Amino acid sequence: MTQPTRSASLHAPSSAPAGGMPEVVDQVALARLYGEPLFAMPTDLYIPPDALEVFLEAFEGPLDLLLYLIRKQNFNILDIPMAGVTRQYLQYVDEIRSRNLELAAEYLLMAAMLIEIKSRMLLPPKKTAEGQEPEDPRAELVRRLLEYEQMKLAAAGLNELPQIGREVLRAQVYIEQSLQPRFPDVSVSELQDAWRDILKRAKLVQHHKITREELSVREHMSIVLRKLQGRRFVEFEELFEVARGVPVLVVTFIAMLELAKETLIELTQAEAFAPIYVRLAYQPA
Incomplete structure (x- = not known):
């Protein structure tokens, strides 16, 4: 799955040539730039605004982003403040929608789920037919987050183990x-x-x-x-x-x-x- 990224552009200032046209030697151009002849090497460097991007953060999916926001704010995963988390999540989704709408579809689905949970928490709880207390609307989301975090930590532990071709190489001996x-x-x-x-x-x-x-x-x-x-x-x-x-x-x-x-x-x-x-x-x- 492609990783969504938050990016920032770096602009390099361009400077106009100080003098007029450079001296032409035998009317032979060194190169052509946008169809115009170039008779001397440029003395400055111009980088277009969209030529260079710096990747700030990358996430594996909606659960990874949501878990990042919870851990970054030191929230209790068993008692998630839905208002703050939903607001920060929607800010990130709005940012990636402007760059990759197809990639943002999966994140929009999670955003709809967060808004639904937030709406259900605003309503007064209704007891079940057996008279028991209703389940917390956040229970299913908490379960998925805990399972995802457990798998992520296990994958990180496996990645730290020595691997053939990365930390160790197979010994090869020639025997006549x-x-x-x-x-x-x-x-x-x-x-x-x-x-x-x-x-x-x-x-x-x-x-x-x-x-x-x-x-x-x-x-x-x-x-x-x-x-x-x-x-x-x-x-x-x-x-x-x-x-x-x-x-x-x-x-x-x-x-x-x-x-x-x-x-x-x-x-x-x-x-x-x-x-x-x-x-x-x-x-x-």
């Missing part, structure tokens, strides 16, 4: 590692699908032999680490010895999970549904 491609993390469901595919392939080449073999998870952890040693990436399927049967595959898979839990290996995938690769975890020097 951010330029490196970041591979998406491997989800549990994708790891399960890859494991099921390994089991299906193992069942196709399995042999019906009944044997008892003691398998060590720690031993297979060492086997996996040896296969990864010196290699940048190893495909997930290459770490399993399908020909040795399902028990060895299970122990190898458990060994890989233990290594991943101890952050000794990393599982990466370039994109969704792409092959899963295993590599040794990065160890800083």
Whole structure:
């Protein structure tokens, strides 16, 4: 909403040229002012009356103006002297009507409300049907003023808080590692699908032999680490010895999970549904 303003004009005195026409050099004018040739730079300065305005006071709306008048006179907001406040309010409205009639419409509405309240206070009060005392005509206006003042103070408090871009700026740090491609993390469901595919392939080449073999998870952890040693990436399927049967595959898979839990290996995938690769975890020097 545009803020109404009370303005005052500043006039700069103008002085007439002391002499006649300045000396003309080769009949060449420096410029033209209102169609007239200007042969020399002016020695004085003239400012039109409406060229400069000084803003004295600005208000956000009728309630802001009314609250300003009450606080400026140190009136009790719960017992507003309507005659004095209405008179000062109408003086301000008459001033802005001469400059911006469209803006003054909202202020005229509040002025009508003030005059109505003042008129109702001059009439003798009438009791209600229940025999109770009538409500003070100023009660609704007081309620609106108190709510507006509360919101205005809250807005001023928020404005005093530090704001990004005004009191503080975000720190920006250039990190070269951010330029490196970041591979998406491997989800549990994708790891399960890859494991099921390994089991299906193992069942196709399995042999019906009944044997008892003691398998060590720690031993297979060492086997996996040896296969990864010196290699940048190893495909997930290459770490399993399908020909040795399902028990060895299970122990190898458990060994890989233990290594991943101890952050000794990393599982990466370039994109969704792409092959899963295993590599040794990065160890800083």
